[in-house]
Amino acid sequence: MGDVTVTVCTTCRRADVDPEAPRPGSVLLAALTEAGLPEGVRIRGTECLSACTRGCSMVLSGGDTRWTYIYGDLSPDDHVDDILAGVAAYAATDDGLVPWRQRPVIFRKQSIARIPPADTPSQE
């Protein structure tokens, strides 16, 4: 299994914040970086995930064998601990599929989409 990457959109903003303030995505990226992610987990910013109506948004991905998840409506004030717990649970799997009840509520309720690993066969 490959390394896990957290990709945070640094551009998007929530509708309820001051447009002149630092973008919540940048604040979230800094907060997660400072809090410290599990060993082997990389974090990066990206300028646009095209999920602008659901910002802050982030992607959780991890090599060729794991499902990829996209989450939205995240808050740098409220969700850092839950994100860290969810990332740790994901990183501990081979396929990215954390049992439903072990996922943080924000990951259960604020998923925008998920993508199967590249080598998953067709299901019709």
Place this chain on the structure above:
Amino acid sequence: MGDVTVTVCTTCRRADVDPEAPRPGSVLLAALTEAGLPEGVRIRGTECLSACTRGCSMVLSGGDTRWTYIYGDLSPDDHVDDILAGVAAYAATDDGLVPWRQRPVIFRKQSIARIPPADTPSQE
């Protein structure tokens, strides 16, 4: 650059269709397969992309160097030709970034999210 994959959710449905009819995602998968995708493009179905409110949905991905795109609100009746054109334009790129005006309108307007290639450096 790796092979391009089109992943169609076969489970989700549009709000306006008969719940007893074949799922539009299955119909879309069959229509794209029958129409014939560009050489080197693989198509597969998947049982859930967790983009249920935006069905039909599909993912366009292609190896380690291309951006990944997720599209929603697709119709097997109206969008097959546009999807094929958009997939061909994407497959002709190294990085998945088709110039804006060369993208089909449905790809411009119905993007749910996009994900940078795994090796893209952090932008902060």
